[in-house]
Amino acid sequence: MSSTNRTAAETQALVTRSLARRYRAERRFRFYGLTAVLAGLVFVVFLFGTIFAQGLSVFQQSYVKIEVFYDPEIIDPAGTRNPDDLVTADYQALVRASLKARFPEIEGRRDLRELYGLVSSAASIELQQRITSDPSAIGTRETRWVLADDTVDMLIKGRVARNAPEDERRLSDQQVNWIAALERDGALALRFNRAFFSNGDSRDPEQAGVRGALIGSLLTLFITLVLSFPIGVGAAVYLEEFAPRNRLTDIIEVNINNLAAVPSIVFGLLGLAMFIGFFGLPRSAPLVGGFVLTLLTLPTIIIASRAALKAVPPSIREAALGMGASRLQMVAHHVLPLAVPGMLTGAIIGMARALGESAPLLMIGMVAFIVEVPQGVFDPATALPVQVFLWSDLPERGFIERTSGAIIVLLLFLLVMNATAVLLRNKFEKRW
């Protein structure tokens, strides 16, 4: 070989030549990496940009200030204060009366209907709740901010141009003028959108809120976490630390890995057949949703937990066994504490995936139109991603905004959940 009788200088020259090549390759590689990261960033910024541009406005909503007179003649003509009568009274008439009082010049049924259309039908429901909870208010006057109709809201938010031709918007020219008049008085303004956070779904955009879906998601994820984390960790510990290595455990291992790749809708069908069809659990219930999402997250948690267990240095196991610890003691005292951070990472990934899933929930009926906010895991509910899906399908402009708003809430939920898990993980990691 000639390389054996090269002089030192010759070798040096060769190394220098190859160095240049190596640095070039490195620079090229860095450039590729940077491009990839930048491309990713651009997409993320674009995604968040559009979502926030569309959705941030949902946190404010147009409210109309009205002077209501809780007219005893309308609410309770008999004067009995009978609760049943109070519920069924014509509160719409109170709202109308106060609007009429604000615009006394408006006459004629058509014009009046247009005037009344400026305020959401939620206003009368609000007055009803006000009176039924406190009948002593009957006969008094009060200033209240009530929800404006979604068409008004869209105009105020500038989603519909005021100077657009009349037939291209859902408000007439005179309605736009009244709106302007109200604004001049300070009687029509954007305020914090309570309804979005306190209401369930609704057919009226201005009344539709995410609370139902949010609680539904919370309940569903709670069930999922409570089931999938202990079961997943238990299965991982058993498979990794106790199970004999044989054909059966090999088959189980392969199957768990395959399960992680099964499309989520299949789990939904399984849940439909098993939990609802066979066990007769209620449709649309967060309990069943939680069961289905548990099936979905289990493989992820098991795989991550096993990896975390495998990563615990064998010297620690030897030390524990050498001290005369039983297998269980070795696992419980030494291996698990070291593996918990990794397991939590698995749980984060699994739960994040579960939070974003909609397909399996569609299968078990968590896609119904549900106005009531669920009170427990057996009540019918939807979940945030399903709510996004439902709203994205509706034609009203107000729902476009709400779709993005729900996505923002979903992202915030995800952020809070992950932050909690990361904090937890750091706490465990910090032990040594």
Add this chain to the structure above:
Amino acid sequence: MNDAPKTTIGTITVAEPVFSCRNVDVYYGDKHAIKNVNIDIGRKQVLAMIGPSGCGKSTFLRCLNRMNDTIVGARVEGNITLDGQDIHDKQQDVVQLRARVGMVFQKPNPFPKSIYENVAYGPRIHGLAANRGELDEIVNQSLRRAGLWEEVKDRLNQPGTSLSGGQQQRLCIARTIAVNPEVILMDEPCSALDPIATARIEDLIDELRESYAICIVTHSMQQAARVSQRTAYFHLGDLVEVGDTNLIFTNPQAKLTEDYITGRFG
């Protein structure tokens, strides 16, 4: 290659054995790692095991506290008795065996817990202390005997992993003697340590010999000569020669032993 087991030269028996190993074979799958080894291990003395790398010293050592059970595919055959009782007997609980036969590993492996917890762990799981006071006393004494007390008495709550390598190894020794075993197995306990730390551990071994039987694997002839009373020379899974350390180092009977200790081999 001669795969047939050789007969051991020297005296394999001692007057008062703790361990008595007869016809011990170890296989890793198809690999025959220990071939028909017969040896006794005496009370209150140090047995040094020497031999070239890969000859099976660690493997044999791990037979004595059944750590080979934890290795998938490892198979131990033959008869090993501890105080006359077969350690592979169905009656023999492996947890109890390991409480009686402590082990110090080549690489210091303290638990990722506090210094105190490291030492207290054994007494705690075996229920050796009735209350916190007794436990404190055991920890204190074990650390003293391991010659570590002065260095760590003010930092018992700091992680054991924050100590230096030599301190960690002494911590591991303290942890082992805290459960008051009958035998201590040491697998190259000084291989990661500097000469000063090594000397301290050798002193410690000398002291511990007063109460325990000790088996130590070492690559250092000097160390074997310094700390042990008996020496066993392994070669490719065979126990070639065993006898008084003085005799082995001054007048080895087997050619292989002589080659090894005079440095003509490995």
